[in-house]
Amino acid sequence: MKLLLVVPAMEDEKEKRLKGKAFRMPQISLGILASLTPEDVSVSYVDENLEDVNYECGADLVGITVMTATAPRAYKIAENFKKVGAKVIFGGIHPSILPQEALRYGDSVVIGEAEYVWREVIEDFKRKKLKPIYYGKRVDSKDIGSPKREIFKNKGYYFTSILQATRGCPYDCDFCSVSLFFGRSFRNREIKDIIKEIEELNHPLIGFLDDNLMGNKKFAKKLFYELIPLKIRWLGQASLTIADDLELLRLAKKSGCSGLFIGIESIRESGLKEVNKKYQKAKYLLEKIKRIQEEGILIEGSFIFGLDSDTPDIFDETLEFVFKSKMALASFSILTPYPGTRLQKRLMEENRIISYDWRLYDCGHAVFKPKNMTIERLQEGLDYCWHKFYSYKNIFKRVFSLGYRFPLLGIPLFILNLSYKRMLFETTNISSWFSQKNYGFLPEPT
Numbered sequence: 001m002k003l004l005l006v007v008p009a010m011e012d013e014k015e016k017r018l019k020g021k022a023f024r025m026p027q028i029s030l031g032i033l034a035s036l037t038p039e040d041v042s043v044s045y046v047d048e049n050l051e052d053v054n055y056e057c058g059a060d061l062v063g064i065t066v067m068t069a070t071a072p073r074a075y076k077i078a079e080n081f082k083k084v085g086a087k088v089i090f091g092g093i094h095p096s097i098l099p100q101e102a103l104r105y106g107d108s109v110v111i112g113e114a115e116y117v118w119r120e121v122i123e124d125f126k127r128k129k130l131k132p133i134y135y136g137k138r139v140d141s142k143d144i145g146s147p148k149r150e151i152f153k154n155k156g157y158y159f160t161s162i163l164q165a166t167r168g169c170p171y172d173c174d175f176c177s178v179s180l181f182f183g184r185s186f187r188n189r190e191i192k193d194i195i196k197e198i199e200e201l202n203h204p205l206i207g208f209l210d211d212n213l214m215g216n217k218k219f220a221k222k223l224f225y226e227l228i229p230l231k232i233r234w235l236g237q238a239s240l241t242i243a244d245d246l247e248l249l250r251l252a253k254k255s256g257c258s259g260l261f262i263g264i265e266s267i268r269e270s271g272l273k274e275v276n277k278k279y280q281k282a283k284y285l286l287e288k289i290k291r292i293q294e295e296g297i298l299i300e301g302s303f304i305f306g307l308d309s310d311t312p313d314i315f316d317e318t319l320e321f322v323f324k325s326k327m328a329l330a331s332f333s334i335l336t337p338y339p340g341t342r343l344q345k346r347l348m349e350e351n352r353i354i355s356y357d358w359r360l361y362d363c364g365h366a367v368f369k370p371k372n373m374t375i376e377r378l379q380e381g382l383d384y385c386w387h388k389f390y391s392y393k394n395i396f397k398r399v400f401s402l403g404y405r406f407p408l409l410g411i412p413l414f415i416l417n418l419s420y421k422r423m424l425f426e427t428t429n430i431s432s433w434f435s436q437k438n439y440g441f442l443p444e445p446t
């Protein structure tokens, strides 16, 4: 039996894929499924962002991981495989929320985390008794495993030393689907297993893929303490609450933390309340970011536009904030009402969603009517922030100021800033995303 695991690209991103390669990382969830697949099954993997899918590869069963923005492409891939006689099973957040939609294109869907049902899926397939739906139970922390990394070899990824230490997030942001999929219960792997995996990776730079590595501070402190002797550097994602605990912050630094991606979302109190980040106070944001950077941890802050409390001056205000904070990198996006979230429910009730074309659910398109500005203004504002933050003048200013304080990080920081600029403005022109022809309407989800 031949199993092919597929990461679909965004619909029109294929021709841009090689240029965006530096930012691509292997899909760890598919690697974990590969590790759970019985030995007698031959497993291969294709990431459509890096290579074409070969429909003649002889796959008997095709597993496709699906996010909302890649769903239309995933469905096309499924149809093509079905034409050559393969069976298709979908997994991931989008089909877990909308299984009936996915079943229009494939044979089966795993709802939720797939680990505990994966062997059953394979056995059912072998007996020609694939069920339409498998309900994956929440995986116990002791059973969160490591991926079979061989499947990622020679695929063209620049950075593969990634791992997952935890699952879930204790917070409950209005727009986020993490807690829908993984639940609000925060689960962490055994520290000894994490350390073993890092030792096996044998790489000086590690990327933690967790949604919130510091969701449990007690666990995070223990982990960081154990990481110190390994003398690695690592990058991860955390909440700004790390700045409230100086011991945690310093342990993170000591353990090798070089950079954190932090979802700040809004610089306004009203915006933080709206997304259900009430535990953050707008007046302390700047101080917290500075505290983290003063400890030598660089920040990429992420901001969302299009909240009901956002007025057209939010773009300038946000830029002023990011420049003042001297953060190393920033990313900006448009509020996106992903299926199943409270945000989607509210906007549907208010009759404000203007498109269910999932291709546009990529955080770069407005798919709903904003409250206090036009859709055009929202799109232009997003574009303006990206361009301004990544102008050559601002990149140089930022890199010189941070590079002066952290000489070792100067060059990597410069490369990262330039990569962002290149990826965004040579491969993807944000302005061009907004055009009427993009607004193809698909039927409302069932």
Ligand code: SF4
Pocket: 169, 170, 171, 172, 173, 176, 177, 178, 179, 211, 212, 239, 263
């Ligand atoms: S903190 Fe991040 S991962 Fe957690 S619910 Fe909010 S957006 Fe989602």
